[in-house]
Amino acid sequence: xxxxxxxxxxxxxxxxxxxxxxxxxxxxxxxxxxxxxxxxxxxxxxxxxxxxxxxxxxxxxxxxxxxxxxxxxxxxxxxxxxxxxxxxxxxxxxxxxxxxxxxxxxxxxxxxxxxxxxxxxxxxxxxxxxxxxxxxxxxxxxxxxxxxxxxxxxxxxxxxxxxxxxxxxxxxxxxxxxxxxxxxxxxxxxxxxxxxxxxxxxxxxxxxxxxxxxxxxxxxxxxxxxxxxxxx
Numbered sequence: 733x734x735x736x737x738x739x740x741x742x743x744x745x746x747x748x749x750x751x752x753x754x755x756x757x758x759x760x761x762x763x764x765x766x767x768x769x770x771x772x773x774x775x776x777x778x779x780x781x782x783x784x785x786x787x788x789x790x791x792x793x794x795x796x797x798x799x800x801x802x803x804x805x806x807x808x809x810x811x812x813x814x815x816x817x818x819x820x821x822x823x824x825x826x827x828x829x830x831x832x833x834x835x836x837x838x839x840x841x842x843x844x845x846x847x848x849x850x851x852x853x854x855x856x857x858x859x860x861x862x863x864x865x866x867x868x869x870x871x872x873x874x875x876x877x878x879x880x881x882x883x884x885x886x887x888x889x890x891x892x893x894x895x896x897x898x899x900x901x902x903x904x905x906x907x908x909x910x911x912x913x914x915x916x917x918x919x920x921x922x923x924x925x926x927x928x929x930x931x932x933x934x935x936x937x938x939x940x941x942x943x944x945x946x947x948x949x950x951x952x953x954x955x956x957x958x959x960x961x962x963x964x
Contacts, residue, residue, distance in 0.1 A: 736816055740773035743781060743794065748772075751783050751791065759789030764828045768861040768891060769797070769837050777818040782837055782861050784826050792828065795835035796820025799843055809867055811903075813839075822962065823849055831856040831935060838862040841876045841890070844883060848958050851884040856935050859889045869906020878916040885941045887919075887933050888912040895924035914941045 741748035754767040765785045772781035780797035798820050800813040823846060824835040834850030834857070841847075841860045850858055858880060864873050873890075881888040888911075895907040907924030911931035920931030942948070 736771045737773070737778060740771040740778055742774070743770075743772050743783065743791075744774055751785070754783065754785045755789040755791075758785040758787060762787040764792070764830055766833065766835065766859045766861065766889075766891075771817075772796070778816060779820060780813070780817050780837055781820075782824075782835055782859075784824075784828070784833070784835065787829060793824050793826035793835065795824035795837065796822075797837035797840060798823065798846065799839045801839040803868070805867065809865065811865075823853075825850055825853045825855055830933070834858040836860045838864070841880060842872075844880065845958065847880040847884050849960055851886060852958060852960060855886060856938060857887040857889060857933060858884075859891070861891050863893055863903075864906040866904050866906055869908070873906055873908060874910075877910055877912045881912040881914055882916040885914045885945070885947065886938055887914060889931075894926045914938055 741750055743751055748770070750767070750770045754765050758765045764787060767783045767785055769780050769782045772779045782795045783791050784793040784795075786792045796819070797817070800817055800819050802812045802814060804810045826833050826835065832853075832855050834847070834853070834855035836846060836858060837860065841862065847858055860877075877888050877890055891909045892907050893905040895905050897904070907922065909922040909927075909929060910918060911920040911929070911933070913919050914937055920929045922929045
């Protein structure tokens with residue numbers, strides 16, 4: 733983590749090799765890309781940032797990670813992102829040629845309120861570029877993806893770096909990128925090695941699932957409700 737600043741990119745200033753590459757590919761292939769995440773330097777602060785690039789090569793949305801990960805398991809791992817990164821301040825929902833997408837980064841997936849907010853704003857899919865470690869990956873990776881999908885009756889996609897068992901770093905990624913359907917079904921999944929995975933998203937499934945199991949009408953708004961602070 734201590735080297736992150738040396739890799740930081742100036743996205744707003746147009747000096748981001750990663751975003752330039754994504755823009756070139758998106759424009760050449762006429763596709764929308766949710767571009768993982770990169771360390772972004774802005775106003776002297778370091779953010780963990782994901783850019784969504786449209787088929788014209790332009791940035792359609794930029795999400796700065798909202799929830800900074802911290803863990804302390806004696807004898808296993810101690811890690812605090814807040815020692816390095818600044819949290820973002822806004823949730824991100826973007827309309828694309830493939831539907832309305834909510835964006836989260838890694839630890840953002842642990843917070844059901846964010847996914848609920850994205851559903852309330854009409855998202856069909858939530859994308860979480862992530863890098864769970866070997867401890868949290870084994871315990872929580874599958875569970876978190878399926879929980880966010882099932883609770884909100886939408887699709888969840890995660891993309892993780894492949895695992896490198898020979899890495900000299902203290903951090904080894906869990907891998908196992910996935911696409912999860914609104915009933916928690918695994919529609920596509922990679923293992924822990926480098927892989928390209930293709931999955932199909934049928935938005936009509938969302939309508940069917942919500943019609944068959946109308947959670948919105950079964951909820952108890954008299955006892956609890958989601959407050960969208962930004963919209964309030």
